[in-house]
Amino acid sequence: MTRPQLANQTGLSKVTVNVVVQELLNHGIAQLSIFPDQGVGRTPHRVELHPQVGAVLGVDLQPTQIHTQLSGLAGGPPKQQQVYCAEAELTNVLLDSFTQALAGSAYGPLRHVLIGLPAPVDPQGRVREPNVTHHLDVHRVTTFLDDAGVTYAFENDANLVALAATRESPGWSHVAVLVERPSGTGIGLLLGGELYRGMHGRAGEIGRARWPTPRGAAPLEGLPSPERLDATAFMLAGLVHTLDLQHVVLGLPQDRAAALQEQLSDLLDLSITTHLLPDVGDAVLRGAALLAREQAHAHLLARVEDLGGATTDVA
Template sequence: MGNLNSLRALNRATILKQILQVGDASRTEVAEQTGISKVAVTSIVNDLLKEGFLVEEGYSEGSAGRPAQKVHINPHLGWVLGIDVQPDELRYGSSNIRGQSFQVQDMPVQHPSHVTERVLACIEENVRQHPNNPLKYLCLGLAAPVDGQGQPYVPNGLPELDLLQVKAQCDRLGTRLILENDANLAAMAEQEIGAIQGERNFLVLLRRRPSGIGMGLFQNGQLCRGERGLAGEISLVKWSVGTQVMSIEDLDPENQEVALANVISALGVSLDLNAIVIYESPLIPETSQLKSRVRALLPQRIGVLDSKLGRDATAAGALVRAVEALHLDLLAWPEF
């Protein structure tokens, strides 16, 4: 009996995952796509309909030419919100349970001391726009290192953000809070929907955002964090200019370009990366030669690309991360 229950649970997760990917499908189509028998698919889909995980809507042509009822994930199971928290603005977007297209918007922050109230207001505003549908996950992109357990560390580019207040609001809403480094989220987004879709070995550099410089690094398809979450904290790197030793973030634009080009190219070669994605904010002069400097120092096998997502990359990555967590919950029922 135990083996049968385990097989049914595995088939259930496979069916849900397939419907999440394709959007909607008939029972026959699900059986063909997953290799699970039509009898088993029909039984499990019927259970999922009763439990409220699936809903029926629309028809497709059956094998004998008869209309076949389609099923899809119940959109009222929940949604997610992603916020890129910066000292002067919030970049945010929401997504349904399937992680479908979203539009990133901005909310100004008049002063860093106001950032907590603006984050709380952003959450409230988005919740009002989704009545009768629970906010399952909120992912915040932070200008700080975050370890594998989701705990932020110093250096923190925005210490004014009161995470205890944000957590309290999430608790009231029944929402799970995810904290992640902003550059790491940008790297996730570029890999999932951006300039390097499907790439496994790469880094993404964010230069001169209001919160500073950041880098996200992937090796063998895995995000590199380091023991304390400090992997990618390029602002901690020191650079010598004459007799002075300074943080890369504090260098003048020309010396900063030289330092970043050398550090980034050294990482690209020594870590055997395939691609380097660079985003430079509008604060960077148009005369910037960073990308050309990096290309000149790298072998041709390593691509140097512009960010496809630009200033939206971190918010997009927050949504990618939150949708991933929501799917894991859904597939791990009954914990959902």
């Protein structure tokens, strides 16, 4: 964006913006480029991120595999990696992935990490009851990143799928995204375009909901496959009607997704659309990469605003 646009977005004066931009140039955070010739008059300079301003890492964490995407804040083709491991080695392998990203790349230093996992994440960003695996040591992970000077955040994997779906379909504002993976079943909910987490971050934990069986009420996740599909259809339909949603996205194995979509056609109003998600893992990673970039950009913008009040080292 141009200096006037930067001033408008941050609320800083033009004089302050000029000082801040110079600081960003000095620290290698930004660079100037010239707009194409616009005719008579002074050609404005565009302030843009330096190609090596930094990298962000999106992570899709499952009990026995880690899928990562390293991308540059200034753009460029991302780099993906998938690693399989024993559950007991999950934390060590995750830290190894961070070490590789910290070793440097064409994007510059690692700035931010977004970890998607099948566990509730409360409004304060804390992981609640991590059912991804008992071997994930959240404290070790956060301590490692704190020591490395890298910012980070955790997010529920179903929420990341919901974010990816709505970012790619901007008109969607009231959406339920059902995700069924080996690690469990969950729903990402967007109400009014905003993620709904609930009081303790447990919104969408449909896998914990109990369903009547001849043996008594049992958690949905523990039901046999055919019975689980029926229970999911009725629970999901009830939720969609109760919250007056407009779209439902189904992230299940292909045969189960098609069967669930058929069941929902008899349970939902015609005005409610259902969509099949072909690759849940890819959608989680897309959501993690999107949110990582948004959060990292917000951190950079906050540093710009800090520079408007006082000289600060942003490198």
